[in-house]
Amino acid sequence: MSLPRTPRRFAAARPPRPAPAGHVRIRVAGLRVERAGRTVLDGIDLRVRAGEVHALVGPNGAGKSTLLGAISGDVPAAAGRIEVDGLPRESWSPVELAWRRAVLAQRNTLSFPFTVGEVVRMGRAPWAGRPERDQDDAVVADVLERCDVARFAARPYPALSGGEQARAALARVLAQRATTLLLDEPTAALDLRHQELVMHIARERARAGDAVVVVLHDLTLTGAYADTVTLLGDGRVRAAGAPRDVLTAPLLSGVYRYDIDVVPHPRDGLPLIVPRRGRPARPSADEER
């Protein structure tokens, strides 16, 4: 005979507690994910700590989005464990999870033409009926400003450009004030200045004690902003650790199957990661004629 279990819904909700830098917020162990009968992730181990920017890099189809999906609960795991704040993810209620992790998807669509301000305010939904709700106005104003979308606040979200939508979606995710951020290619649609802006925000959140997981394609950006890099290839972790250990020419060239050079920036010494191009042949003027 087993003891009757206390149904979760009658237990008091457990708000997240601040944690010292280095505290493991997300732990993934032995994760395997299958999609359409194919193994797309296998043997994945990952720790995401409070206070770090943790970059996930790897070629297209390596499984970066799938890994984020598995952590956030959108993609079922075929095997392995996923822990959030020390407990299996399933043991948290939806709202308790929403306090702990916010997710920026690779694509962010909207069914109805809500304004940018309304969309960002949706990020406050998990805090309804709690004392944190008093900060709604301040938080919304703050993230609108930070993501440089305050001037679009009254515009309908669908009427924004792709990059502006991406920043508005990021503002919504930041407004959630979750202790772990899972960001899937937040810089993909952005111009150079806004890429830096977004990575600055990621750093700032980490300094404030959040754990930030971010999928990136720009390896130079990764080298400049990440504390930890996990390199994925063909559904497996190929390397993990500090940027200088992972972002090396031999490792990257192998995983991306392309010759890659890693050179220090002449001014600040940060790694510049560039494909080896030589001098690409261009058609000369008389050839075009």
Next chain:
Amino acid sequence: MTTLRKRPAPAADPTPVPGAPRSPGRRGTVLLAGLGVALVLVALLAAGRGQVAISPAEVLGSVLHRLGLDLGPLPSAAQGENALWIVRFPRVLLAAVVGAALGCAGAVMQGVFGNPLAEPGVIGVSAGAAVGAALAIVTGVTVLGGWTVPLAAFAGGLATTYLVYALARSGGRTEVVTLVLTGVAVNAVAGSVIGLLMFVTDQAGVQAIAFWNLGSLAQASWTAVGLAAPCLLVGLAVACADARRLDLLALGEPAARHLGVNTERLRLRLIVVTALPGAAAVAFTGIISFVGLVVPHLIRMVAGPGHRVLLVASALGGAVVVIGADLAARTLVEHQELPLGVLTAVIGGPAFFWLLRRTRDRAGGWG
């Protein structure tokens, strides 16, 4: 010229924080108040029109007298009181309840499907409910008394909504094309089942079923009002309690889940809740199409997509539209009553087409 047009930045913006206000907002409040007034006016007008003409003032007077207030004139026409209290009021009230149910059900369904074209008639839920009702009529089952046909319609509507939901969804969203085509298929199947039932049943059954397909308020009674009104109130109350979560569903189901919404439970609850008033409407009046499509769309254009205003305003707007449409159906042609469902389809069909075009243009083609 250009320098003159430049406006100075407003000093001290009166709205402290951009974004959705917590209260319905000024436009929403004005809209709700306007719709409330319109509802009262159109109801007074509709109750007065018919074979025995009664002025709106007399209609109001009659109501006030029944409420124990000695105000206003009583109907001067012979049989005026009876015409009002036995025939007109149940009809106008049922029109209001059914219209409100359709408007609200349409708004909720669009929110759940994340698609502005979802509507009980379009996706075949009304047809499914009509199949349920027709089955109950043809088989002559009356185990549940006056509730039998409504409950059969409810069961049919519920099953169909769930079926469409399961068939038309992929990846937490419902594409417009998939949804509309699923509706075509469901409507075709429901139509053939109804045709079959008409074939096997007797003359009275055929007439009763034909009534479902055309949609009419001619069989309105106080009993029908008494059965339909609770369905509407329960549905509207539950939907309004979920208004904020419906807003979040616009982000897509995964994003709503990440914001702490139990989307599985929300979806189930809302599907049941829209089937309830929607099927009640079908049970007493047959299929009145497009009200649930056009009304929420118009409301969104005025007050924005936020569900707290949208749900209530769609209910009020639906009530106004159906009372008005029924008034037109019974007064447009002398001594003849047009089928109400046909009338709403005449207006609603082109409106649906226009919406479809607009949605396509926005999305840049169906891809």
